[in-house]
Amino acid sequence: MSKEDCIFCKIVAGQIPSTKIFEDDTVLAFLDVGPLSDGHTLVIPKEHYEKLHECPSELLGKVGSKLNKIAKAVSDGTGCEGYNVLCNTGRASGQLVEHVHFHIIPRNSGDGVFDRWPAKQYPDGKIETIAEKIREKL
Numbered sequence: 001m002s003k004e005d006c007i008f009c010k011i012v013a014g015q016i017p018s019t020k021i022f023e024d025d026t027v028l029a030f031l032d033v034g035p036l037s038d039g040h041t042l043v044i045p046k047e048h049y050e051k052l053h054e055c056p057s058e059l060l061g062k063v064g065s066k067l068n069k070i071a072k073a074v075s076d077g078t079g080c081e082g083y084n085v086l087c088n089t090g091r092a093s094g095q096l097v098e099h100v101h102f103h104i105i106p107r108n109s110g111d112g113v114f115d116r117w118p119a120k121q122y123p124d125g126k127i128e129t130i131a132e133k134i135r136e137k138l
């Protein structure tokens with residue numbers, strides 16, 4: 001998706017309205033219009049990058065450095081018992097808007113959000129093989 005067609009770039013530019021909760025030179029946080037729970041918030045870098053791993057460290061650092069403050073405000077403001085921070089990356093993960101964003105999803109016991117968490121077990125030896133493949137890419 002090009003920057004020109006990006007919904008979140010249009011929100012940053014003020015071409016699409018949003019309910020903002022935080023803004024500085026590089027970071028914007030606003031409420032998700034299709035919330036999984038009340039106060040579901042999206043935190044984005046204002047600059048357009050599609051995937052988390054394409055985002056330069058310095059920019060990601062600036063976004064990350066605001067996550068705690070915004071998460072506390074979401075938590076205190078909604079009175080939720082907990083929250084999930086989620087960054088869907090790629091279609092397979094559920095990423096629909098191709099502009100890096102972090103969801104902050106307020107959670108309460110029994111709310112039914114993410115009820116399915118299909119954890120598996122590694123067969124013998126596989127965990128080390130996979131770890132090695134990942135380590136050699138670092």
Ligand code: 5GP
Pocket residue numbers: 007016018019030031032033034035042087088094095096097098
């Ligand atoms: P993704 O599935 O890409 O991780 O999440 C994109 C999120 O953006 C969805 O939860 C969706 O509800 C939200 N979203 C899509 N379009 C808009 C919009 O125009 N305004 C706002 N505030 N949120 C949007």
Ligand code: ZN
Pocket residue numbers: 003006007008009010047048049098099
């Ligand atoms: Zn964008």
